Amino acid sequence: MIGKLISFSLRNRMIVLLIAAGLFGWGIYSVSTNKVDAIPDLSENQVIVFTEWMGRSPQIIEDQVTYPLVTNLQGMPQVKYVRGVSMFGMSFIYVIFEDQTDIYWARERVLERLNYANRLLPEGAVPTLGPDGTGVGHILWYTLDAPGMDLGEQRAIQDWYVKFSLQNVAGVSEIASFGGFQKQYQVTLDPNKLTYFNLSVPQVMTAVRANNNESGGRKFEMSDIGYIIKTTGYLKSTEEIENIPITTQNTIPVRIGDIATVQMTGESRLGIFDLNGEGEAVGGIVVMRYGENAAEVIEKVKAKMQEVSAGLPKGVKFNIVYDRSGLINDSVNSVKTTLIEEMVVASLIVFIFLFHWRSALIIIIQLPLSVAIGFILLNTFGISSNIMSLTGIALSIGVIVDDAIVMVENAYRHLADAQHDEKSFL
Template structure:
């Protein structure tokens, strides 16, 4: 210990340069540090969802959830699996160990989903949930016109706005870096409906399966090769993709005595609204259509919200949405993040100021106090470097712990500086140089200070494991 301290004294310039370098790297790390209001303690999990139209909760569990759960058993790192079954919906949550990389876990789950495909009903396609967590909802908004106010929107308006949200706004916002998903909420989903007449079906000897098969077979384009003609080549293709309601009505089901039987002859075809299970109410008065932006797991909430705000501003200012619609936010994480960080920074600065005042009053020497204060500057910056390296965000808890640790940070420095200050006062007439006195004073208390700080670290060590 004494040789290490002596080497530091002999290479004072090197030590100062190293401290300045740590300060510079710390400032750089602080600028790149992920900022959020609260720490995200969500475990490593992958969500699987499957829509099962027309099935009850019991049937969903039997035909979808159980086969999927069987397929997921034995995944490396899997520690928990739970599921929820509702009418027409199956949800499975797979929890992995904290050491498992979330993207590796998703890859494993996706491979098992492919294997389980043969054991599921033909109309069921399970999908993975977004790479987000319960704290990922960072931005929420509605689609409004300037003259909306609190007036009640018609079903047509709700349907049109939901269509714009799904096909225009959602792709725009989902392309923003750091955004995992945009969930559409409210309004009515547009749906093309074919409503068969049972009496007509029975008259022509048809079933619902016949209509379903005809719709599937007549909603596709097909290629027919190439037709060379002189110096040109013509691409031959059959265009059968459905574009509107009239195309559906004109699909042929079968031939009856030389006359084609169309879907319009046995069913009503119309554009209507899908069955919904919820609504968004604005100000407790009227329905609205909007979306929720989910931040990618481990993202910087402040940066992601800033990008979303910039994109929303661009969309609104350039009038990218039809019908004079605008994106109107009613929640974003920025206010909460700023309030939390401002509170902690305020406490941190007040604590540093109080420490400086106490040091000046008790040590009675500004120079000695500034030496101690230097540790209050370098230590947090080095902490930011470690946090940035391990992906720990700056939030209410981490910065709060840093503020509480102010006294601990200066404890060792105060002991060393005060001991050196006392020795300098006692050795004014000995003729011994200041460097020798400071070296002797530092060596004298180095071991107790080291053990004191080590004991404090050992107390908190179980929290890190």
């Protein structure tokens, strides 16, 4: 088989050269389109199910949330195993699929099971899927540089403006906010006043809920003009909450302000985000979608930040605290430089040792052609150009040169022996 292939190649040199040129061109195209990252993504093929049920102990979360979800998510096709973690007020389920499973097919299967499992959970516990990213998807961290602005206002800008804008960037799975205070209205009840007015906490909660809604009516026409009737009842200030009536005693209404203190404050936090020991900061984490090109996504996010900056309040700007593009460029450029140096040195050594330019040319041509074919295979199997894959290509150059030298030297020796035998015969 090999003899026939060699014979065919010798008789059809032009075809072989055209095939080699086509592969080299395809390889150049593959280099320009190959995904670039600093490190390979070796994380498991998993889908995360997150359930929040605040105020409950880990044991209650385990019994009423984690256990029902784990038992219902088991037995799905192509699932290796299911892990469950319970903590205060939160439950995490990690569904690990086989490596060849499509991640979005897996998310659909998990959603189908969750539709059935929802009826087994207590009221208020709603499971949701985690982002379609991986453990190495955190490609950029940023904070808001806002001198003179309190943490609550910074978090509001992050949650209601910056986050929604950056989430529209192609390749971004999620913008995870951190730091600051999430604004909320807090009603602090006085137990002595509750006893005096003979009221309970559920009554207060019911009164607040009933007075914080909006109801729709119907449409009617008058003078050929259509009017839509509705009642607007959303609470907009602490004064409106204080004036909510709970009950009536001796024709006198008992309001929220009579038995509680209402204030605008921040939600309770389990930790803070400190930047360089200089104080608290507010920002976000850009999580890349599964299988995207990290270098391209980072550039798109930075470009979007320039657009978003125009709409920020005066004096507020972005401060990038972690940017993987620097690590990507340094690591990939370092390996590429080593790769080029190896090709040049190997070519010189081959020419010096053989001292036959045609034989050396055959070996030298194989080096860039082999590298080009390597990038074709990287694109075919969805492998990014990272420090490990490029190092593997660099290490293979020595093997390619060794094999080529042995084959060329062997062919050269046989040709020399044949010529010597022919001269002796004559």
